[in-house]
Amino acid sequence: MTGPRLTPLATALPDAVPFVGPETQERAQGRAFRARLGANESRFGPSPRAVAAMAAAATEAWMYGDPEMHDLRAAIAAHHGVTPAHVMVGEGIDGLLGTLVRLIAGPGDAVVTSFGAYPTFNFHVAGFGADLHRVPYRDDREDPEALLAKAREVGAKLVYLANPDNPMGSWHAAATVEAMLPALPEGALLVLDEAYIDLAPEGTAPRIAPDDPRVIRLRTFSKGYGLAGLRVGYALAAPDLIRAFDRVRNHFGMGRMAQAGALAALADQDHLRHVRAQVSAARDRITAIAAANGLAALPSATNFVAVDCGRDGRFARAVLQGCLARGLFIRMPGLAPLDRCIRISAGTPADLDVLEEVLPQALAAAGG
Amino acid sequence: MTGPRLTPLATALPDAVPFVGPETQERAQGRAFRARLGANESRFGPSPRAVAAMAAAATEAWMYGDPEMHDLRAAIAAHHGVTPAHVMVGEGIDGLLGTLVRLIAGPGDAVVTSFGAYPTFNFHVAGFGADLHRVPYRDDREDPEALLAKAREVGAKLVYLANPDNPMGSWHAAATVEAMLPALPEGALLVLDEAYIDLAPEGTAPRIAPDDPRVIRLRTFSKGYGLAGLRVGYALAAPDLIRAFDRVRNHFGMGRMAQAGALAALADQDHLRHVRAQVSAARDRITAIAAANGLAALPSATNFVAVDCGRDGRFARAVLQGCLARGLFIRMPGLAPLDRCIRISAGTPADLDVLEEVLPQALAAAGG
Numbered sequence: 118m119t120g121p122r123l124t125p126l127a128t129a130l131p132d133a134v135p136f137v138g139p140e141t142q143e144r145a146q147g148r149a150f151r152a153r154l155g156a157n158e159s160r161f162g163p164s165p166r167a168v169a170a171m172a173a174a175a176t177e178a179w180m181y182g183d184p185e186m187h188d189l190r191a192a193i194a195a196h197h198g199v200t201p202a203h204v205m206v207g208e209g210i211d212g213l214l215g216t217l218v219r220l221i222a223g224p225g226d227a228v229v230t231s232f233g234a235y236p237t238f239n240f241h242v243a244g245f246g247a248d249l250h251r252v253p254y255r256d257d258r259e260d261p262e263a264l265l266a267k268a269r270e271v272g273a274k275l276v277y278l279a280n281p282d283n284p285m286g287s288w289h290a291a292a293t294v295e296a297m298l299p300a301l302p303e304g305a306l307l308v309l310d311e312a313y314i315d316l317a318p319e320g321t322a323p324r325i326a327p328d329d330p331r332v333i334r335l336r337t338f339s340k341g342y343g344l345a346g347l348r349v350g351y352a353l354a355a356p357d358l359i360r361a362f363d364r365v366r367n368h369f370g371m372g373r374m375a376q377a378g379a380l381a382a383l384a385d386q387d388h389l390r391h392v393r394a395q396v397s398a399a400r401d402r403i404t405a406i407a408a409a410n411g412l413a414a415l416p417s418a419t420n421f422v423a424v425d426c427g428r429d430g431r432f433a434r435a436v437l438q439g440c441l442a443r444g445l446f447i448r449m450p451g452l453a454p455l456d457r458c459i460r461i462s463a464g465t466p467a468d469l470d471v472l473e474e475v476l477p478q479a480l481a482a483a484g485g
Numbered sequence: 486m487t488g489p490r491l492t493p494l495a496t497a498l499p500d501a502v503p504f505v506g507p508e509t510q511e512r513a514q515g516r517a518f519r520a521r522l523g524a525n526e527s528r529f530g531p532s533p534r535a536v537a538a539m540a541a542a543a544t545e546a547w548m549y550g551d552p553e554m555h556d557l558r559a560a561i562a563a564h565h566g567v568t569p570a571h572v573m574v575g576e577g578i579d580g581l582l583g584t585l586v587r588l589i590a591g592p593g594d595a596v597v598t599s600f601g602a603y604p605t606f607n608f609h610v611a612g613f614g615a616d617l618h619r620v621p622y623r624d625d626r627e628d629p630e631a632l633l634a635k636a637r638e639v640g641a642k643l644v645y646l647a648n649p650d651n652p653m654g655s656w657h658a659a660a661t662v663e664a665m666l667p668a669l670p671e672g673a674l675l676v677l678d679e680a681y682i683d684l685a686p687e688g689t690a691p692r693i694a695p696d697d698p699r700v701i702r703l704r705t706f707s708k709g710y711g712l713a714g715l716r717v718g719y720a721l722a723a724p725d726l727i728r729a730f731d732r733v734r735n736h737f738g739m740g741r742m743a744q745a746g747a748l749a750a751l752a753d754q755d756h757l758r759h760v761r762a763q764v765s766a767a768r769d770r771i772t773a774i775a776a777a778n779g780l781a782a783l784p785s786a787t788n789f790v791a792v793d794c795g796r797d798g799r800f801a802r803a804v805l806q807g808c809l810a811r812g813l814f815i816r817m818p819g820l821a822p823l824d825r826c827i828r829i830s831a832g833t834p835a836d837l838d839v840l841e842e843v844l845p846q847a848l849a850a851a852g853g
Contacts (some may be wrong), residue, residue, distance in 0.1 A: 120698030120725055121674035122642055127588045130732040138737075140551040159547045168543045171742065175539035178714040178746065179530045180521065181707075183508040208576060212735045220495045237736075244733045274490055306489035330488030339549075346546040346741030357488055364498040365612045367580045368605075369506075373714030374539065374742055378546065 135237040139446045151444035152471040154462040159343035164388035170381035174374040184368040199327040202356040210335045210350040215241045222247035227271035231259045233452040258287040279310040284450040286417030294323040307332040315341025317418035342382040349379040399463035423458040430456035439479025503604040507814045519812035520839040522830040527711035529763045532756035538749035542742040552736040567695040570724040578718040583609045590615035595639035601820040626655040647678040652818040654785030662691040675700040683709025685786035710750040717747040767831035791826040798824035807847025
């Protein structure tokens with residue numbers, strides 16, 4: 118009696134996962150974290166209007182959500198000045214990235230990203246059997262020239278760029294991203310992950326014609342809108358590509374509360390402005406705490422700050438472990454040279470009090 | 486300037502979707518349905534405890550859900566007398582079916598199901614490029630002998646059986662399903678879709694050893710538990726297969742409200758008993774309304790009833806259209822000979838008043 122026969126691809130995939138959740142660490146430690154600043158969630162919460170909309174929708178949870186997500190797509194389209202045919206909604210940017218990779222990149226296809234960039238994208242590329250090519254960051258930013266050169270060299274079907282970047286918090290000006298499009302090799306798609314764009318300086322988002330077939334933009338309600346636990350992201354792209362999602366996506370995957378919550382969140386731009394102000398203040402305080410400990414914080418256009426621990430990855434990992442052991446959940450980049458940094462999400466004043474208390478202890482324990 | 490290059494498989498897929506949502510029809514008609522009895526949602530709603538849990542979780546929606554879904558998997562495991570390593574939670578049975586097909590069936594692989602069985606399974610099989618083989622229903626039930634014979638003939642990697650069945654509402658005794666396992670060809674996996682098992686007669690669920698590698702059972706909170714709009718399903722299978730899901734799934738795909746709502750729903754078995762009683766009464770009334778119109782309702786172990794319109798698919802489709810046009814959302818099987826029936830979900834007394842009013846009008850308009 119034998120088990121099922123996985124595909125050769127599924128058989129060969131590693132059991133590694135992109136991220137371990139803080140709850141797993143809490144269970145291992147036997148206690149809750151004092152401050153949760155590792156997953157770039159929004160400690161300033163969602164709009165109260167979104168909370169009310171979700172609570173109201175809970176009573177209607179017996180109904181499937183609209184599989185066309187008509188109202189939400191229409192609102193997103195209006196917000197961006199495009200049509201609903203330019204918008205796809207999915208289970209977070211993670212879910213949309215999975216569907217996108219599935220549609221475009223399979224065995225033998227080349228995909229380009231940066232060493233140390235978003236690992237969940239790499240997870241999907243591996244999961245569909247495509248070949249991942251990586252170029253280094255340059256001055257702690259993803260390097261458009263290197264990405265383009267590699268894309269031309271390998272004939273990439275997908276080129277991933279996060280702007281602003283995770284895990285470093287760095288960013289490129291709109292004009293830099295705009296200049297990438299004509300430089301892409303023929304038939305390559307720029308996967309522009311704008312998860313953090315709501316926290317970036319005004320004008321960071323490039324101006325791209327809605328029908329431009331060379332780029333897909335990915336946005337989320339998980340960061341600025343504070344709805345990571347709702348799982349709603351969206352893609353903006355030319356209608357041909359958006360329509361292709363319908364061929365494979367989980368059509369009833371977006372539930373009723375997810376659609377209602379995202380719709381209400383989008384309508385409350387005042388709340389987003391409030392969050393931006395809070396995030397800005399938190400970035401400043403993280404920078405000040407880092408400086409008080411002799412560390413340099415990198416400039417950030419996101420809701421987190423990468424703090425350079427001043428030595429190698431081994432030292433930064435020791436600092437990270439010291440923070441975790443003292444009840445502060447943070448994360449850090451996975452690869453050198455980025456891994457000389459720890460990454461701290463914008464927190465409330467009480468969260469950052471924990472950082473202020475714990476960071477010097479963790480540095481001392483690491484021999485800093 | 487060209488667009489992205491879809492994979493050959495994605496290029497070849499049709500734009501057809503498994504189901505059109507009632508909202509799409511409402512927008513086309515310019516008005517809401519009077520009764521929503523087409524998607525086998527639970528008109529008796531979720532547990533009030535689940536609603537309260539979701540509303541409470543809404544305030545925590547800034548946090549990602551636990552990617553291991555620890556508490557929910559532990560509760561499901563306890564409910565079924567297995568370990569959490571036997572349980573995977575996903576975005577509805579639809580989402581789990583997609584991941585399962587992806588793990589096992591690709592180009593050149595054979596999959597077996599029944600003509601007219603759940604179309605979303607077929608959608609995923611096509612979407613991953615596997616070959617779908619179908620056998621007829623027998624006496625309005627899926628036919629285990631024919632499924633097994635076809636599986637042996639084609640060397641199937643997956644064999645789909647819904648018990649109870651959708652769209653006919655029929656079912657097999659536990660012993661029949663249990664007897665299928667030793668008759669499966671070596672290396673075939675029985676995909677046992679038990680979406681409606683919570684509404685079936687006691688004892689319908691087969692007894693299967695938790696570590697049996699020949700079967701995966703799929704359950705959902707969408708039907709008996711009344712949480713279709715939450716998108717939570719789960720799989721029960723041997724740990725090796727469950728672990729394989731981790732290699733490709735959207736790890737943060739289950740949000741915080743989804744996990745909290747499902748956990749509370751599972752804990753409220755009294756509500757499920759209440760729903761079972763309401764569903765049973767509704768089935769009886771649908772049967773009586775059918776009889777009053779000279780139609781035979783099929784026996785049902787689900788929260789819907791297939792009503793035989795007594796002629797061919799063309800006639801049943803006309804009856805269906807007549808119901809839709811009169812504000813009653815119902816659906817019907819897609820293929821002959823099943824498509825002589827219309828399919829009506831269990832409704833509240835007010836919903837079934839609409840059925841009682843509309844059905845004779847629709848029959849008359851169809852020339853019945």
